[in-house]
Amino acid sequence: xxxxxxxxxxxxxxxxxNFNMRQNSGNNAMLEKAEELANNCLQSTKHYLPHIARACxxxxxxxxxxxxxxxxxxxxxxxxxxxxxxxxxxxMFVLLNLVGxxxxxxxxxxxxxxxxxxxxxxxxxxxxxLAYSILWDLKFLARSLSLVGAVLLILAENKKDKTNVFRSVxxxxxxxxxxxxxxxxxGRVLLVLMxxxxxxxxxxxxxxxxxxxxxxxxxxxxxxxxxxxxSVVMVSWLMVLxxxxxxxxxxxxxxxxxxxxxxxxxxxMTVIGGLLFLLLIGPGGLSLDERKKMY
Numbered sequence: 108x109x110x111x112x113x114x115x116x117x118x119x120x121x122x123x124x125n126f127n128m129r130q131n132s133g134n135n136a137m138l139e140k141a142e143e144l145a146n147n148c149l150q151s152t153k154h155y156l157p158h159i160a161r162a163c164x165x166x167x168x169x170x171x172x173x174x175x176x177x178x179x180x181x182x183x184x185x186x187x188x189x190x191x192x193x194x195x196x197x198x199m200f201v202l203l204n205l206v207g208x209x210x211x212x213x214x215x216x217x218x219x220x221x222x223x224x225x226x227x228x229x230x231x232x233x234x235x236x237l238a239y240s241i242l243w244d245l246k247f248l249a250r251s252l253s254l255v256g257a258v259l260l261i262l263a264e265n266k267k268d269k270t271n272v273f274r275s276v277x278x279x280x281x282x283x284x285x286x287x288x289x290x291x292x293x294g295r296v297l298l299v300l301m302x303x304x305x306x307x308x309x310x311x312x313x314x315x316x317x318x319x320x321x322x323x324x325x326x327x328x329x330x331x332x333x334x335x336x337x338s339v340v341m342v343s344w345l346m347v348l349x350x351x352x353x354x355x356x357x358x359x360x361x362x363x364x365x366x367x368x369x370x371x372x373x374x375x376m377t378v379i380g381g382l383l384f385l386l387l388i389g390p391g392g393l394s395l396d397e398r399k400k401m402y
Contacts, residue, residue: 331394
């Protein structure tokens with residue numbers, strides 16, 4: 108009886124381990140299959156996906172520049188009265204935002220002076236954060252930082268282009284490669300802040316599901332795990348949320364909801380563009396995906 112009891116104990120103790128191993132193997136196979144489908148999708152769209160990514164990424168800057176044109180007087184008066192700087196400086200602020208955003212966006216789409224245009228967009232994001240007191244609103248601050256992350260990914264992608272032109276074989280400990288890795292890490296981290304602004308903890312069952320999916324996607328993008336696969340998932344998820352919650356076209360153009368939803372819609376499109384860049388160029392050296400290749 109004692110021998111039989113011990114035998115049964117050993118037999119039962121190994122079953123969960125074997126089952127877990129088979130389950131993990133099955134999960135890995137599913138992930139690999141999904142990743143293969145994502146790579147096949149990338150290969151079939153590689154000729155026009157970079158253009159779509161850039162167009163999505165600069166869309167919020169173009170939209171905001173056009174907004175400055177149509178709301179010239181309102182924006183000028185707001186800055187002049189809020190900061191007590193007078194109409195001349197208020198006009199200069201509006202003009203800088205209009206020309207800077209649209210001009211930089213057009214040059215980025217044309218792949219001209221990309222680095223300088225990115226620095227210009229950084230400056231405009233900082234200027235707007237201070238001018239509109241976004242610094243004290245966590246929701247809008249998170250969205251502004253996500254725009255910074257998206258622009259960082261443009262810089263990283265542009266450095267990759269330069270490396271391909273001047274160096275056919277990357278060198279070990281190459282400073283430009285290290286800089287690009289840090290740019291991609293910063294872009295990846297800041298980009299997912301958009302999801303934090305979408306989380307709602309006082310809603311119903313649907314909001315809880317949305318929160319869980321969002322948090323899981325944030326985690327895998329942050330650490331750079333199966334980045335291409337989960338970038339596809341995150342893009343799809345954001346596009347659905349954007350169409351459902353930011354449907355500005357259903358409101359009158361004179362409505363305040365029209366402006367708010369239109370602003371959120373194009374900011375989300377910029378984050379989608381950043382995720383498409385992650386899909387195209389990968390997560391960079393500072394990620395789990397790259398670390399796994401080393402072992």
